[in-house]
Amino acid sequence: MTATRRPTLADVAREVGVSAKTVSRVLNEDGPSSPETRRRVLEAVAKLGFQPNLMARSMRVGGPDTTVGLVVPDLGNPFFGAVAGGIEDAVHGHGLTLLMGSSDDDPEREHALIRTFLARRVSVLMVAPAVGADHAHLKSHRAAGMPVVFLDRPGNGLTTDTVVSSNRAGTQEGVAHLIAGGHRRIGFIGDLPARLYTRRERQAGYRAALAGAGLPHDRGLVADAHDPAGAAEATARLLALPDPPTALLSGNNVMTIGVMTELSRSGRKDVAVVAFDDVPMAGILEPALTVVAQNPVTMGESAGAAALERLGGDRGRARTILVDTRLVPRGSGELPPPARTR
Amino acid sequence: MTATRRPTLADVAREVGVSAKTVSRVLNEDGPSSPETRRRVLEAVAKLGFQPNLMARSMRVGGPDTTVGLVVPDLGNPFFGAVAGGIEDAVHGHGLTLLMGSSDDDPEREHALIRTFLARRVSVLMVAPAVGADHAHLKSHRAAGMPVVFLDRPGNGLTTDTVVSSNRAGTQEGVAHLIAGGHRRIGFIGDLPARLYTRRERQAGYRAALAGAGLPHDRGLVADAHDPAGAAEATARLLALPDPPTALLSGNNVMTIGVMTELSRSGRKDVAVVAFDDVPMAGILEPALTVVAQNPVTMGESAGAAALERLGGDRGRARTILVDTRLVPRGSGELPPPARTR
DNA sequence: TTGAAAGCGCTAACAG
């Protein structure tokens, strides 16, 4: 079997007996064309199975490629999947397609992906930055008219449109919810590295809630992990303290799996929990899991909308779009602390 | 602020005082070049921040675009996110990038996306087909050397490499597990439309297990839904039958949410459940959820590997790659049926 | 070791 060449504009033109430009006109509904020519061109297009080469078109038009380059840390994380879905919804009506890659939270891979995307002349670049990545090199590209949007986390060395969850306020609300329920010793299980933006913000919200209630901030109640197993260990460690927490705030969906697994394993149904980020079966757990829900689809849509405005010529100053989180009380956050023995 | 033009090969050449071809040679390590020239070129490239235009390159070379076009029904579904991650892992080392879009299980949108991808001259096309979509029109493209791979579901009207889960055998194993536990009336909660490939296969596995055990196939124990709420209703309906099932097989992750929600709501801890497709917190539910786990990452990797072989010149006949599922007993599938009153 | 010319598939600009 021999690879057959794909038909070009010229092939269609030859078939019909007109010039390439005429075919182009018909196809792009650019300029006038006689109904008769039109008909014959379309016929030939169908007959030959011609499909215009978008690369060639973009190139000649001089505009960027009709793609949105998106770099996320992990394609497998449903959070980023939902974000991607939101972006696609926002832009696909404008003829833009998603070009995606995973950085695996590695600045090198992120940089490589960005380079590839730039080389492809994407219309828009969206990045959920890896920890430690630098983005100063994108300045010139943004100046050249390519919108850059940071997602979930701000970038480094570049001030541009950024879409993030209300991490701090959301966590603060979650912790306040626990405090309102009578808890005074509340643990925080955060992800690593500790300098990750979302981790820092959520922990700041945790501290703010404690401060707001006049509660002391016990550094010993803050634990770290970078996977569910680690989160489970961290949970066990906190609960084994001499004066253990009566409630926990889980810093993200991955931590939550570990926290809940450990509570389930040890049969501790008396520990109140609020988890940051919603999870599918939260309502079925026992007790049902109270969460601070994020809105990843909205985040994606906002990012898409912002990018489209920039493409439309908006040169205003960079905006930070805060997408609201929402406290969803389901039970686990409403557990009262055990009666105090004093 | 005025949009500054991006530097081209010619700009670099002018800067250095050589021809464009020389710059091209240095950059692509094609043909010889003097160390001195080389140095000056690289210097100018760095100075101007030149990045070769990949579109122009692909076009001139005549080869396809360095992308893998992937169409999935729903970007937000973690299953497809994981599949995409697997594909990316497999191909990114070969210089390929993922171009993704959601069809929303709508054949029209799927077709539009495929058209866009073809127009972009993707190197590979991967599709998780929408119900009712036709793919005969891809024949010529495959003949022209573009690998086409179907994912999760076979395509229509085109025989080509296909990667699917062992839906039938997996479900059969799950149902056999329930039967081995003593269940004789087992309900099946499947997704709609009923002619969806995965639904049909899984239901066939269900029937095969019943037949294998000499159990009657009661059509009344099979229910449908297309979202969690519907699955919850379907579950309630089955359990309200005069002679209700003592065990349920949930046909996919979305159904599972509804099934478990209803069991939780009604406090029915006596109904055995096996769910097709694993879910994050399955182990924490009470009882812990027994599942037939799929392997989406492996599916993506297999698809990627198959595509790469085709790109490498493999013209062998189309293969169907069955990715094994795995029964993960966790408790809910091991519940015995209630003692029979006769 | 380097350069000049041609051309990938398409469209902008101008004629006719």
Added chain:
DNA sequence: CTGTTAGCGCTTTCAA
């Protein structure tokens, strides 16, 4: 209403 010419940014081909 239609055609011609030129050129997007790059690489191939051939010549120097």
